[in-house]
Amino acid sequence: MKITPQQRATAGRLGAHIRWAKESDPKTATAPARKGFMARFEKQVDPDGVLPEEERTRRAKHARQAYMTALALKSSIARAKR
Template sequence: MTPEERSLRARLAAHVSWAATPDPASRTAKARAAADSKFEREAREMHPDASDEHIARVAKHLRSAHFSRMALKAAARRRNSATPKAA
């Protein structure tokens, strides 16, 4: 099987799985909670004496920074894959 065929097969399986999921939010709840606790832990390490409200604000910005960083890396990958390779 080619890499493209494996990708199509995996995409098909994912769509079938999500179609069979009655409550998508509950399916991803543990992962979201783990990510939220990671950002909160990082915020508390940065500001150990801060109030809960301040920690929540910092954690929100850390989460946004994380996803912005991922988007930037994805853009670089797209740009690099569109660039023709020299022979």
């Protein structure tokens, strides 16, 4: 039996809901992912690791905001095409 992309997405959502229904502390469970995501932007703004931590963090937050804003713009353009 071949599964459609829509069915695959539904199965994925089902698995996610089951996983998070069992989690007692979602914030702790997602901490490593959040840390890794932020590290991506820290590396982007300070690839050589020469900036003071406070400045690197400030710049990384702006880089993350820029990334999220770009995603929102792409989403808006895609929705407008429908």
